[in-house]
Amino acid sequence: SYVLTQPPSVSVAPGQTATFTCGGKHIGSKTVHWYQQRPGQAPVLVVYDDSDRPSGIPERFSGTNSGNTATLAISRVEAGDEADYYCQVWDGSSNLVVFGGGTKLTVL
Amino acid sequence: QVQMVQSGVEVKKPGASVVVSCKASGYTFTSLGIGWVRQAPGQGLQWMGWISAYNGNTRIVDNLQGRLTLTTDTSTTTAYMELRDLRADDTAVYYCARRFRNNFDFWGQGTLVTVS
Numbered sequence: 001s002y003v004l005t006q007p008p009s010v011s012v013a014p015g016q017t018a019t020f021t022c023g024g025k026h027i028g029s030k031t032v033h034w035y036q037q038r039p040g041q042a043p044v045l046v047v048y049d050d051s052d053r054p055s056g057i058p059e060r061f062s063g064t065n066s067g068n069t070a071t072l073a074i075s076r077v078e079a080g081d082e083a084d085y086y087c088q089v090w091d092g093s094s095n096l097v098v099f100g101g102g103t104k105l106t107v108l
Numbered sequence: 109q110v111q112m113v114q115s116g117v118e119v120k121k122p123g124a125s126v127v128v129s130c131k132a133s134g135y136t137f138t139s140l141g142i143g144w145v146r147q148a149p150g151q152g153l154q155w156m157g158w159i160s161a162y163n164g165n166t167r168i169v170d171n172l173q174g175r176l177t178l179t180t181d182t183s184t185t186t187a188y189m190e191l192r193d194l195r196a197d198d199t200a201v202y203y204c205a206r207r208f209r210n211n212f213d214f215w216g217q218g219t220l221v222t223v224s
Contacts, residue, residue, distance in 0.1 A: 033211035035153075035212075037153075042216065043203070043205075043212075044215070045212060047211075047213060048211045048213070049209075054213060060156070084152075086152065088211065088212075089210075096166055096167075097143070097155040099145075099152060099153040099154070099155060102152040102153070
């Protein structure tokens with residue numbers, strides 16, 4: 001089955017840019033979605049279709065997808081961005097939804 | 109505004125069944141599907157399956173086939189998740205979410221199911 005690989009943690013100082021990677025075989029040929037999950041809360045969609053933002057999501061959140069790696073970037077990081085971030089794709093060959101293992105963002 | 113409101117906490121014995129409901133509002137229920145995702149304590153998100161609210165078609169992950177049933181009631185715009193033969197490792201927070209194409213754009217608040 002299709003596997004998405006995310007680093008377990010990322011640390012960044014306030015005001016800097018946080019970058020999250022999501023690795024998968026030929027992931028550039030798939031459509032990637034990203035979710036933010038703050039502690040004790042439900043996930044929130046922050047980027048869909050590789051690079052689009054839902055209404056209400058700040059422009060600080062951006063996404064790219066190419067080759068074997070998709071990337072979510074958060075610019076001008078704030079303390080409130082501390083959360084777990086998950087990537088997700090739909091694998092058409094198996095008709096399964098796949099989530100990455102998640103990356104915990106720590107704001108120093 | 110779109111809202112997904114789930115039923116409350118459940119505590120079950122091993123071998124029992126649980127039903128979690130998910131009341132959707134703020135959009136045309138039959139135009140989109142509902143997905144179910146669970147999260148064991150301290151773990152990541154695990155997709156369980158989804159159901160079309162239009163025709164009831166489902167796709168369920170292989171390792172839950174035979175134990176998981178997804179249904180919808182279009183008259184009340186409510187989706188249901190029934191998990192049978194519960195085990196300790198089914199202890200998790202269960203989420204419903206609106207399926208928008210192949211992502212999940214609105215989520216319920218989560219329902220904690222404890223099997224003990």
